[in-house]
Amino acid sequence: MKTIYKKKGFWIILVLVLAFAYLAFGGSGEPIEDELIEEEEESEPFVVMPDNPVKMTGETISVYNWGDYIDSEVIDVFEAETGIKVIYETFETNEDMYAKIAMGGSSYDVIIPSDYMIERMIQEELLQPINWNNVPNVKNIDPRFTHESYDPDFAYSVPYTWGTMGLLYNTQTVLEAPDSWDILLDEEYKMDLFMLNAPRDTMAIALVMAGHDLNSITPSDLADAKKLLIDQKPLVLAYVVDEVKDKMIAGEASVALVWSGDATFCMSESDELNYVVPKEGSNIFYDSMCIPHNARNVSGAEKFIDFMCRADVAAANYDYVGYAIPNTAAIELWGAEEYNASPVNNPPQETLDKCQVFKYLGDDTRLYDQIWTEIISEF
Numbered sequence: 001m002k003t004i005y006k007k008k009g010f011w012i013i014l015v016l017v018l019a020f021a022y023l024a025f026g027g028s029g030e031p032i033e034d035e036l037i038e039e040e041e042e043s044e045p046f047v048v049m050p051d052n053p054v055k056m057t058g059e060t061i062s063v064y065n066w067g068d069y070i071d072s073e074v075i076d077v078f079e080a081e082t083g084i085k086v087i088y089e090t091f092e093t094n095e096d097m098y099a100k101i102a103m104g105g106s107s108y109d110v111i112i113p114s115d116y117m118i119e120r121m122i123q124e125e126l127l128q129p130i131n132w133n134n135v136p137n138v139k140n141i142d143p144r145f146t147h148e149s150y151d152p153d154f155a156y157s158v159p160y161t162w163g164t165m166g167l168l169y170n171t172q173t174v175l176e177a178p179d180s181w182d183i184l185l186d187e188e189y190k191m192d193l194f195m196l197n198a199p200r201d202t203m204a205i206a207l208v209m210a211g212h213d214l215n216s217i218t219p220s221d222l223a224d225a226k227k228l229l230i231d232q233k234p235l236v237l238a239y240v241v242d243e244v245k246d247k248m249i250a251g252e253a254s255v256a257l258v259w260s261g262d263a264t265f266c267m268s269e270s271d272e273l274n275y276v277v278p279k280e281g282s283n284i285f286y287d288s289m290c291i292p293h294n295a296r297n298v299s300g301a302e303k304f305i306d307f308m309c310r311a312d313v314a315a316a317n318y319d320y321v322g323y324a325i326p327n328t329a330a331i332e333l334w335g336a337e338e339y340n341a342s343p344v345n346n347p348p349q350e351t352l353d354k355c356q357v358f359k360y361l362g363d364d365t366r367l368y369d370q371i372w373t374e375i376i377s378e379f
Ligand code: SPD
Pocket: 066, 067, 068, 069, 114, 201, 242, 259, 285, 287
């Protein structure tokens, strides 16, 4: 069996122990009290590539997912186990994904939208119900994440990841830990802030900053949010999505509006970064696997979704992607204690109580889109 997935922690400990033994007793047999050699983190396997991959069958499935949101080696294992080729495409925002599907020109077998977009796509009959008999690994999904408001009958969506929006900040330049969104308007961080290039998400935070509900459709609330974002523009270094991770790790700005999974990833790469969900409240989101109404290979889609719900696969994928997962068996396998110790994965109840899920806003969505276009076009 060829090992392809590695859990952080195990190998690093082994390497450190061996390094210590060598340094302490190597050569002369005398203990040496110098510092240990630090090695790159390695880890133990979660999922293995089969020794004898099945022959490719000619069958394909097309998967449409967010950028940087799957471990490509998971896809390799799926192909080797099933003989089904995965055609994989990515999008940056729910709105981009929706536009492509709603236009009707393209057909995908599996897509991974967020809550409010799932609600919209169910209403518009762009998704098909899932046959749970063909997705037995759904048993691994924590019931706390099923029957959510956007899919109350738990018929169309299989939870993939979840998280919050918050501030990722550099502790070397932001000396006092922020607890408020107000830092996003602080002149001290002029050209030192990244904002998300995602209309619904960024508008929601602007609404909260202006003292309004993050699902508001009241024109005067939206006008306040728009003004706030336009006034903020001189402070913004860039509106970004996935690029925010490399940029924050490289220390290019002090503060960024991010999704929590990206914060987890960045914090695993840099000790200088920290994450907070501001006291005024925020968004909690759920991204879920769905089968579009016009999927060509429904049975392949079900196999893929079932595979992604397998404990070993979801654990491996979490290890790579960093977003919190709703898969109890995978969390156990990855290490529940370490997983739950992260306040990013496991926010305190008082934080969660201040977070809201986005609702689909019907025709008023157009107001958001118009405002966002004006904000971005003037950048
Ligand atoms: N790099 C992919 C990030 C996907 C995050 N989804 C968040 C959705 C919030 N509405």
